[in-house]
Amino acid sequence: MNSRLPATPETLAEQAADWIVRLSADDPGERQQAEAGYRAWKQADPRHAAAAAHLESLLGRLDDIRSRGTQGPARQAIHSARPRRPPPRLATALALAAALLLPGWIALQSAPADILFADLQTGSGEWIARTLADGSQLSLNSNSAVDLEFDAKTRTVDLLRGEILVDVARDSSRPFVVSTAHGNIRALGTRFLVSRQDDATVLSMIESRVEVRIDGQEQAVVVEAGQSLRFGPGSENSLAAIDGEMLETAWQQHQLVVRDRPLAAVLDQLARHRPGLIRYDRSAIAKLHVSAVLPLNDTDRSLQLLANNFPELRIRTLTPYLVIVDHEKNR
Structure with missing residues (x-):
C-alpha cells in the first residue's frame, strides 16, 4: 500500500479494493498473508475500516471468496485485462471497477425473465x-x-x-x-x-x-x-x-416532485435515474422527510440540494457509480 497518498475517500476506496483483490489469491499462503495485512490496515485508522465496510457490502460475497480460495471476480478482471502484472495503481483501479460492477452483474442474473x-x-x-x-x-x-x-x-x-x-x-x-x-x-x-x-x-x-x-x-x-x-x-x-397539471409538467421537464416523503424513498427514486449505487442506512434517516422539486436528469445536483437542506447529512461521491449518504449520528 502507498501510505504517502492523501487519505481521500477515493484513495481509501482504492486501497480497500486492492486488499480485496489480495484476499482472492489462489495461493493459500498468499491469502493468509493478505488476511493479516487487511486486518492490520483496517485497525490502523477508523477511515480504513469504514472504507472496507462499504466495499465489503458492495461485494457481498467476500466471505465466500475467502473460504473457497478460488479466483474471485476482482482477480479475474485483473488477469483478463493484462498479460503481465500491471502497476499497483492500475490493479487497484481495475479492482475497484470490478467491485462496483459485481452488484450490477448479480442484479442482472437475478432479474426476472419478464x-x-x-x-x-x-x-x-x-x-x-x-x-x-x-x-x-x-x-x-x-x-x-x-x-x-x-x-x-x-x-x-x-x-x-x-x-x-x-x-x-x-x-x-x-x-x-x-x-x-x-x-x-x-x-x-x-x-x-x-x-x-x-x-x-x-x-x-x-x-x-x-x-x-x-x-x-x-x-x-x-x-x-x-x-x-x-x-x-x-x-x-x-x-x-x-396538482395534476404540475405533475405532468414535472414529467415533461424530468423532475421529481415530492411532498413530505421519507428521505429513503426519495433516494430510492433518484437511484433509479443514475447508474451505480446510492448507499445509506435506512434506519438512520427514517425520521427525515422531504418536500421538494428535484431534477432527475442531474441527480448529482439533486443530491447536493438534499445535502443543503439537511445539514446532518454528508453525501460523498466516491466514483460516478458509488454515492455514500451518511447521517451525523453514524459518523
Whole structure:
C-alpha cells in the first residue's frame, strides 16, 4: 500500500479494493498473508475500516471468496485485462471497477425473465415515448419496463417496473387497462401517471377518471382528475389531492416532485435515474422527510440540494457509480 497518498475517500476506496483483490489469491499462503495485512490496515485508522465496510457490502460475497480460495471476480478482471502484472495503481483501479460492477452483474442474473424480455424497457437515465397500435401515447421514464397485450377485445399495459405516463386513445369497445402486481386500472379515455414501487402502486390522475380494482378487495375505487391513490399491501388505499397539471409538467421537464416523503424513498427514486449505487442506512434517516422539486436528469445536483437542506447529512461521491449518504449520528 502507498501510505504517502492523501487519505481521500477515493484513495481509501482504492486501497480497500486492492486488499480485496489480495484476499482472492489462489495461493493459500498468499491469502493468509493478505488476511493479516487487511486486518492490520483496517485497525490502523477508523477511515480504513469504514472504507472496507462499504466495499465489503458492495461485494457481498467476500466471505465466500475467502473460504473457497478460488479466483474471485476482482482477480479475474485483473488477469483478463493484462498479460503481465500491471502497476499497483492500475490493479487497484481495475479492482475497484470490478467491485462496483459485481452488484450490477448479480442484479442482472437475478432479474426476472419478464423484465429482461419486456416489450418496452428503459435503462438508467433513459426516457422514451411511443405511440401504441391504437393511437394511445405511452411514455416510460428511467429503469421502467412494460409488456403490451392488445387484441380485439382489450388493451392491456402490464407495468413490470418503474413509472409510465399514459394518454389513452378513446375506444369504447376495448377497455384500456394498466395492470401491476397490486391491481388493475381501467380507463376509456384519460391521461394519468402510474408508478410501480416495491410495496405499492401509485396512481396520479391528470385528466378524466379511472376505475381501480385492488387485489384482495371486491369494491372498485373511482379516481378523478386531481386525485392520487396509493394501493398495495399495507397501504391505506385512500385518495389524496394533487396538482395534476404540475405533475405532468414535472414529467415533461424530468423532475421529481415530492411532498413530505421519507428521505429513503426519495433516494430510492433518484437511484433509479443514475447508474451505480446510492448507499445509506435506512434506519438512520427514517425520521427525515422531504418536500421538494428535484431534477432527475442531474441527480448529482439533486443530491447536493438534499445535502443543503439537511445539514446532518454528508453525501460523498466516491466514483460516478458509488454515492455514500451518511447521517451525523453514524459518523
